[in-house]
Amino acid sequence: MGTLLYNAVIYTMELEGEQVEALYIEEGKIVDCGSSKRLLEKWSRQASRARNLNGAFIYPGFVDSHLHLIAHGQKLLRLDLSQSTKKDALAKLEAQSVQDGEWIEALGWNEHNDPDHALLTVTDLNKISINQPIFVMRICRHAAIVNQNVLDLAGIDRFTPDPKGGKIERDEHGNPNGILHDAAIQYVQAVMPPLSKASVKKALQTAINDCHAKGLTGGHSEDLHYYNGLAETVDIYQEVVNEKKPFRAHLLIHHEELSAYDASPYTQQQALSPYVEFGALKIFADGALGGRTAALSEPYEDDPSTSGLLIHNQTALYDLVYQARKRQLAVAIHVIGDQALELALTAIEQNETVNQRDRLIHVQVAREDLVQRMAKLPIVIDVQPHFVVSDFPWVEERLGEERMSFSFAWKTLLETGIHCAGGSDAPIEPIEPLKGMHAAIFRKNDQGTYNVKEALTPYEAVALFTTGSAYAIEKEATRGKVKIGYDADLTILDRDLFRGGEEAFSQARVLETIVNGYTVYEKGGVTE
Structure with a gap:
């Protein structure tokens, strides 16, 4: 018993522009694909579900x-500075409510969002707190900015050499300015509390x-x-x-x-x-x-x-x-x-x-x-x-x-x-x-x-x-195409990406996401 999807515009990605109208899925695999008429005649009695897609557009699963992935989830759950100017970022950091000794953490800082491309430094973060550790990951995840509390915890001072594969930025007097690159970030990560x-x-x-x-x-x-x-x-x-x-x-x-x-x-x-x-x-x-x-x-x-x-x-x-x-x-x-x-x-x-x-x-x-x-x-x-x-x-x-x-x-x-x-x-x-x-x-x-x-x-x-x-x-x-024998991983949209012009990509909505034949998302919410 399987699922029959019909009356759709299905781009196979086997050849540019190649389309079918219907497909039949059993046990997570695409068993058949072709015209709605033929598949309805062949599979409608055997299918446990026959679904009219009403002209929706189906693509191989994106x-x-x-x-x-985990960092993406953290970004959704934590303080995200990826759209902030420097002034906004500092205000958001200062507004964070933490217990004594807890770290203030943020992700996504990007100085190019600031009209002056102004950098965050240890001086800026010290104004928020010298007692609470503050750690800000730059959007590229190859740099981080910390306050003096964190530099002290990590043992980073003017005498700390740059690690192999990393860099500690310094001010004109040779003191760390709070900006750490690549392997230098590991000095700080070694003293951060482990994630549960x-x-x-x-x-x-x-x-x-x-x-x-x-x-x-x-x-x-x-x-x-x-x-x-x-x-x-x-x-x-x-x-x-x-x-x-x-x-x-x-x-x-x-x-x-x-x-x-x-x-x-x-x-x-x-x-x-x-x-x-x-x-x-x-x-x-x-x-x-x-x-x-x-x-x-x-x-x-x-x-x-x-x-x-x-x-x-x-x-x-x-x-x-x-x-x-x-x-x-x-x-x-x-x-x-x-x-x-x-x-x-x-x-x-x-x-x-x-x-x-x-x-x-x-x-x-x-x-x-x-x-x-x-x-x-x-x-x-x-x-x-x-x-x-x-x-x-x-x-x-x-x-x-x-x-x-x-x-x-x-x-x-x-x-x-x-x-x-x-x-x-x-x-x-x-x-x-x-x-x-x-x-x-x-x-x-x-x-x-x-x-x-x-x-x-x-x-x-x-x-x-x-x-x-x-x-x-x-x-x-086995993947990447709508084809007999391939995994039934599908992305269903309300727009034709190949004929809809720029608006199709900027305005298209996801109607449904299917993995291994299971619907995991329908417009309106994730399917649990």
């Missing part, structure tokens, strides 16, 4: 190829409910290092993601969790359930453009004193890829700057391949020679189109005109034959896949339109979040 399992579980539940409401049937998430380690986080995923709350969770393994992974019972099994599975080994090669820690081959245009920050040198990066290969794992390497990209490509080229696809995450700044090297490798690039909306126009000043022709250059990647998958990097960018698709096609924000030669077609943009995300994890034969 999947976010790069996000941080219940709070992490609540964050994951909140995130998945939000994903369902946004039309997402799955996501490739990087969470396994930050919430009391791999073992506890995997337990939480298995408790939350199941038949009652189905979601295709593909979990990257942080390279600092390799020992925990080796000690776990999971080394011989990628899939832990129909909904939770392990993926590639996640490695960070550099930082982010916002804090000028993305590693560039030439100095930053707006600050020639720096070319960014490499988290690992070439030897260390090679060794991490080698460690992955010893365990028959692919790698997923965070690379934003072209210098980091060059080192990552060299490390991959010098190691054996495995039966999984390596992934390069972000690739915001490239060069023509590096694009050609990528095209020769069996890799996937995870792109996050919404960064165009957030990073322009300030990123043009940061990188300079000469670098822009191969920056945020997704059309070039696709036309060179490089496979790409689409994601959000939530909570850094909005999690809505429709916003990501809109950014990939129209490449604009309220200040202008940027490098339109790199704009994708609607079909290419939707493919990033369907066939592209499936290909990235070797699921192209």
Whole structure:
């Protein structure tokens, strides 16, 4: 007994523009698809449910190829500064009510939302409190701002050296100014109170409910290092993601969790359930453009004193890829700057391949020679189109005109034959896949339109979040299309994304989200 959906416009994503009118689902699989007339005649007696979709538009389930699910849930539950000016942010921090000794924490701070691009510093946070620890994570999650109380707790002073792969910003007298980059943040995280399992579980539940409401049937998430380690986080995923709350969770393994992974019972099994599975080994090669820690081959245009920050040198990066290969794992390497990209490509080229696809995450700044090297490798690039909306126009000043022709250059990647998958990097960018698709096609924000030669077609943009995300994890034969034998993961909208123009992407509403044949969201609320 199954479910028959008919009288719909169903885009298969098998070929551009290919449509069917109906599909039949049994035991989580698409058993048949075609015309409403034929499927009604064939399956209506056998179906336990026959549903008239009244012309709604069905797509293969949208999947976010790069996000941080638990952190997204925390953003929804905690103080979020992602839309705040400096004045607003300080007012919100001061309004936080905590007990003596408790930490005041906030996420999402972005100085580019301030009309003066004013930075938060230790001086600003000290005015709120010198007795309560204050910790503010920048939106990129590669920088944090803390008050003097936290600097003291972490033992950071003018004599503390920059850690390998990190930076402590200092004032003109050499004293820490409260801004910490990448590995330097770990000094503070080591003295922060551990998160309870219940709070992490609540964050994951909140995130998945939000994903369902946004039309997402799955996501490739990087969470396994930050919430009391791999073992506890995997337990939480298995408790939350199941038949009652189905979601295709593909979990990257942080390279600092390799020992925990080796000690776990999971080394011989990628899939832990129909909904939770392990993926590639996640490695960070550099930082982010916002804090000028993305590693560039030439100095930053707006600050020639720096070319960014490499988290690992070439030897260390090679060794991490080698460690992955010893365990028959692919790698997923965070690379934003072209210098980091060059080192990552060299490390991959010098190691054996495995039966999984390596992934390069972000690739915001490239060069023509590096694009050609990528095209020769069996890799996937995870792109996050919404960064165009957030990073322009300030990123043009940061990188300079000469670098822009191969920056945020997704059309070039696709036309060179490089496979790409689409994601959000939530909570850094909005999690809505429709916003990501809109950014990939129209490449604009309220200040202008940027490098339109790199704009994708609607079909290419939707493919990033369907066939592209499936290909990235070797699921192209079972997911990413509406096709007989494929998983019944579907996103149902009220708009035609291929014929509705820009308004379709900006105005479309999610009517229903289906995972493994189960309706997990219907317009009006998450289905429990």
